[in-house]
Amino acid sequence: MYISTMRIKYFGIVREVVGSDDIAITPGMTVGEVRALLLDRYPDLASLKSLMIARNQAYALDDEVLGPADELAIIPPVSGG
Amino acid sequence: MIECKILPTSLSVDDVYQSVVDPTCGGICLFVGTARDHNKGKSVIRLEFEVYESMAEKLLSEIATECASKYGVRRVVIHHRSGPVGITDIAVIIGVSSAHRAAAFDACEYAIDQLKERVPIWKREFLTDGSYWVGTRP
Numbered sequence: 001m002y003i004s005t006m007r008i009k010y011f012g013i014v015r016e017v018v019g020s021d022d023i024a025i026t027p028g029m030t031v032g033e034v035r036a037l038l039l040d041r042y043p044d045l046a047s048l049k050s051l052m053i054a055r056n057q058a059y060a061l062d063d064e065v066l067g068p069a070d071e072l073a074i075i076p077p078v079s080g081g
Numbered sequence: 082m083i084e085c086k087i088l089p090t091s092l093s094v095d096d097v098y099q100s101v102v103d104p105t106c107g108g109i110c111l112f113v114g115t116a117r118d119h120n121k122g123k124s125v126i127r128l129e130f131e132v133y134e135s136m137a138e139k140l141l142s143e144i145a146t147e148c149a150s151k152y153g154v155r156r157v158v159i160h161h162r163s164g165p166v167g168i169t170d171i172a173v174i175i176g177v178s179s180a181h182r183a184a185a186f187d188a189c190e191y192a193i194d195q196l197k198e199r200v201p202i203w204k205r206e207f208l209t210d211g212s213y214w215v216g217t218r219p
Contacts (some may be wrong), residue, residue, distance in 0.1 A: 011133055012203035013214045043202040049219045054201070057136035061131050073133055073201070078099025080130065080137075080161060081173050081193055 004020060009073040014051075017042050019022075025072065032062030038074065047079045074079065082156040083149070085141035085174040085200075087134050092212060101156040108182035110189040113174040114126050116166045120215070126207045130172065131165040134200035136147040146193045152188040161202060172204075 006025045010018050024042070025034055036070050039046055052075040053060050059075075066072070084100055096111060116128045145157035158176040166172050175192045180184040193199055196202075204215040 009133065011201065012131055012205075013217050015131075048217055053132075054136055057111070057133075058137050071137065075201055076203070076214070077216045078197075078199070078201055079204040080132075080200045081197040 005062070006068075006070045009071070011073065012076045013048065014074045015078045016042065017044055027065050027068040027070075030062060030063045031060045031066070034066070034072065035062065051076060055063050083142055083158075084143040085138055085145055085159045087132050087137055087161050087163050089162070089164050092162055092171040092174050094171070094174055097158050097160055097174045099208065100158045101176040101178040103155050103178050106178035106180055106185075107158045108185040109176065109178045110182070110185035111177075112173075112175040112189050113171055114193065115169050116162070116170050116172055120206060123208050125168065126209065128166045128172065128207070129205045130161070130166060131203045131205065132161070134163070136201050137161070140200045141196065142197050144192055144199070147195070148188040148192050149152050151191065152179070152184040154184050154188045155185050156193065157178065158189065159196070161196075161200075163202075 035053060045051055054073040054075055055064060055070050084185055093097055118125055141159045145159060148157045154177050156178045161173045176191055177185045177189045206215055
């Protein structure tokens with residue numbers, strides 16, 4: 001059973017790929033580990049031009065460690081304006 | 082003065098203009114981005130914008146603050162639509178006011194260029210034979 005204790009938001013094409021799946025993301029993981037987990041579970045994401053991860057509304061580096069109150073967002077290539 | 086908003090309703094050029102008018106400023110630059118009816122040789126029927134609102138407003142404010150510090154402009158206002166946008170409807174308005182025109186032109190261009198690169202907003206194009214997320218694949 002997967003229990004995600006983190007708030008994770010998906011957008012655009014990532015939202016369509018992931019759907020309503022539960023992803024086992026927990027405090028203490030790094031952003032890089034989250035990325036690897038997503039790419040492993042959804043290999044199609046590797047064909048996107050970019051896959052950024054935001055932590056508390058800021059783009060995150062792969063070595064950042066997740067805290068329990070963090071809000072994560074998976075950010076496919078942006079196309080505003 | 083900086084004001085950045087994501088709005089689910091029609092944008093108003095006059096609202097943005099009135100927000101950047103300033104007695105110390107002789108130059109006002111407005112950029113308006115509208116939905117056009119074609120992309121890469123195909124007819125586009127309409128657009129939809131998905132927005133990560135909390136982060137988008139935060140990054141728009143960062144960009145607007147950068148405009149002020151890089152170009153010395155006085156006021157920066159950015160409004161962006163969320164949800165459906167019809168052809169010729171307004172997707173984004175950027176308003177900048179400064180004492181003189183050069184800084185206003187430069188800051189306005191900087192703001193839209195940075196928005197398109199950094200802000201978590203996603204455009205879905207609806208064509209006659211389906212729809213797709215713009216710019217997702219190389």
